[in-house]
Amino acid sequence: MDDTTKVLLRAIRGEAVPHTPVWFMRQAGRSLPEYRAVRAGIGMLDSCRRPDLVTEITLQPVRRHKVDAAILFSDIVVPLQAAGIDLDIVAGTGPVVAHPVSTMADVEAIRPLEPEAVGFVAEGVRQLQRELGTTALIGFAGAPFTLASYLVEGGPSKHHVKTKALMYGAPDVWNALCARLAEITLTFLRVQAEAGVDAVQLFDSWAGALSEADYRKYVLPHSAAVLGNLPEGLPRIHFGVGTAELLTAMGEAGTDVVGVDWRTPLDVAASRVPGKAVQGNLDPCVLFAPWEVVEQEAMRVLAEGAKAPGHIFNLGHGVPPETDPEVLTRLVDLIHHAR
Secondary structure, three states, X not given: OOHHHOHHHHHHOOOOOOOOOEOOOOOHHHHOHHHHHHHOOOOHHHHHOOHHHHHHHHHHHHHHHOOOEEEOOOOOOHHHHHOOOXXXXXXXXXXXXXXXXXXXXXXXXXXXXXXXXXXXXXXXXXXXXXXXXXXXXXXXXEOXXXXXXXXXXXXXOXXXXXXHHHHHHOHHHHHHHHHHHHHHHHHHHHHHHHHOOOEEEEEEOOHHHOOHHHHHHXXXXXXXXXXXXXOOOOOEEEEXXXXXXXXXXXXXXXXXXXXXOOOOOHHHHHHHOOOOEEEEEEOHHHHHOOHHHHHHHHHHHHHHHOOOOOEEEEEOOOOOOOOOHHHHHHHHHHHHHOO
């Protein structure tokens, strides 16, 4: 199927589309009873390593909500584990690393990612493309800074104290770590691209912890090393949380679309990334308000997004597990029929 039939890709290119495309990033299936049923008794990383399960979980929001794109079910630490790093995703906590990174020797011990080590991801992508038809499939990976933060902190962190201490105090170690992680991420995304994803998203969850100056000095070169070395013509989406001050710099990393969280109006974001499409940015908590509020806020987002060359409607972050799936379905229908 020619990509021009895929409304999301046309919006990324700034072409006229029949409606604003919409998809829900970051495990939209978590709110679905069918997701909880199929994941019962199976750990997160085990789920990501099973192509049939990856296919089913990725398809569930498409079937239920009729979105314009599917986001590959995976996790940002999948390529790290495949590269030999001892870690696990602990329920209620998140990724936990057995041996945090703090020295050059620790960095040198991180081996490159062999494409064969994530062959299960490629198989999942191939299965999905046979099922999706004109619905676009978006690949997924974590950006070097966010991956580095988990490795240095040993797990999730509110203030990223150890991360910043390494960044400021041992920049040679920091840059070597991020360079290695950029190589791993690039390999991971290339595997997805070769298997057939229609676009990729680089997800930098924790970049908002930085000033623009620090982002440009310590992070931008490594994100650019990923985005700038992907196959030519593959659409790229770059997203971070709390990154209002960083949007211009993030747009310079080599992306086609800049994701915007709910804190920054899309028309303001569009002015900071001229010539680029924007993605976002309904506050996920709005989904718990009365429907008239959801409708009002969604229409505001659409009006603001119209100021950019292209707009992909999305939430300003992930779907909370407690979200009523019927509200999501109703929201997609609203966006598709808005004029």
